[in-house]
Amino acid sequence: MSEAAPEMHELLGDDAPSNWGKWGRDDELGTLNYLDASEVLRGVQHIKSGETFTLQIQMGRTESPGDPLWPAREGIQRQNVLDESSWDGDGAPAFPGGLHYADDTALMFLQGSTQYDALGHVWYDGKLWNGYDARTTVGKMEKASVLPIAEKGVVGRGVLIDMARHRGKDSLDKKETFDHNDLEAAALAQGVTIEPHDILLIRTGWMNYWYELNNPKEFYDEFCEPGLTYSRELVEWFQNREIANLVTDTIANEVTNDPESGVALPLHCALMRNLGVVFTEMAWLDDLADACSADGRWSFLYTAAPLKVVNGTGAPVNPIVIR
Numbered sequence: 001m002s003e004a005a006p007e008m009h010e011l012l013g014d015d016a017p018s019n020w021g022k023w024g025r026d027d028e029l030g031t032l033n034y035l036d037a038s039e040v041l042r043g044v045q046h047i048k049s050g051e052t053f054t055l056q057i058q059m060g061r062t063e064s065p066g067d068p069l070w071p072a073r074e075g076i077q078r079q080n081v082l083d084e085s086s087w088d089g090d091g092a093p094a095f096p097g098g099l100h101y102a103d104d105t106a107l108m109f110l111q112g113s114t115q116y117d118a119l120g121h122v123w124y125d126g127k128l129w130n131g132y133d134a135r136t137t138v139g140k141m142e143k144a145s146v147l148p149i150a151e152k153g154v155v156g157r158g159v160l161i162d163m164a165r166h167r168g169k170d171s172l173d174k175k176e177t178f179d180h181n182d183l184e185a186a187a188l189a190q191g192v193t194i195e196p197h198d199i200l201l202i203r204t205g206w207m208n209y210w211y212e213l214n215n216p217k218e219f220y221d222e223f224c225e226p227g228l229t230y231s232r233e234l235v236e237w238f239q240n241r242e243i244a245n246l247v248t249d250t251i252a253n254e255v256t257n258d259p260e261s262g263v264a265l266p267l268h269c270a271l272m273r274n275l276g277v278v279f280t281e282m283a284w285l286d287d288l289a290d291a292c293s294a295d296g297r298w299s300f301l302y303t304a305a306p307l308k309v310v311n312g313t314g315a316p317v318n319p320i321v322i323r
């Protein structure tokens with residue numbers, strides 16, 4: 001944060017748009033509450049060809065450039081604990097019939113791949129989503145962890161806005177921003193509408209940029225991802241449009257530092273902490289976007305089942321789109 005940057009509550013205001021209490025005092029699902037059975041059926045209506053797309057990036061790639069990560073996070077460390085070499089000596093399990101098998105362990109940041117953020121993942125002024133005390137995060141996430149999101153699962157109408165294509169680029173540039181008006185303009189150009197209770201997917205081309213650039217030093221130099229930029233109007237747009245889930249192909253779903261105020265990740269606070277908008281980050285959207293562009297259909301059934309990590313701050317996920 002630059003020295004001149006205001007505190008989060010100064011930027012967002014004491015009367016910041018809020019959904020606290022909207023779904024009760026004990027709510028831990030936020031805008032996923034919008035996704036009831038009728039929304040599942042609405043999503044199913046957007047299946048036309050039966051094509052499927054998996055949206056997780058590969059996890060644990062060993063070839064360059066490895067996996068994209070938020071700075072200060074590390075990629076998954078996967079390690080074999082049992083393989084054929086285990087039977088070269090003594091000590092490996094002996095099964096009647098002689099079966100051998102492989103096992104491995106993994107040490108990983110739960111936000112180290114395509115993932116769902118828990119609603120309690122970020123906070124300011126000592127309060128999480130729905131007003132839960134920030135001390136409930138100490139040691140484990142007791143409130144608004146990823147578990148309720150995982151228990152519910154995410155199914156509904158997805159709509160893809162291809163901001164990179166709309167701007168005639170392979171990927172947006174570092175620090176490049178857009179807002180709700182740009183989303184609406186891109187939707188109009190694509191011939192699709194962003195509807196209430198939609199799962200909103202936004203492609204910037206940033207994941208592909210990571211792989212194509214193949215140069216982590218340059219990628220992280222003056223690190224500032226492209227993305228949505230804060231304004232009160234944008235936050236109100238998300239609230240009024242009742243967006244159920246925000247999915248992007250960037251590491252953090254918004255421009256890293258707000259260009260006007262210098263504040264880092266204000267939309268995490270304005271949307272996730274205050275409105276309960278559920279975030280999915282680092283999604284692979286290029287193949288889906290190519291298919292949508294080819295036949296001009298930008299809406300589909302979106303499904304996602306993040307892992308049921310008890311007290312987790314997030315969980316890896318491989319969303320599946322059916323169109």
Ligand code: UVW
Nearest residue numbers: 070111117251252281
């Ligand atoms: C941070 O909030 C720092 O990271 P992310 O939301 O990308 O997991």
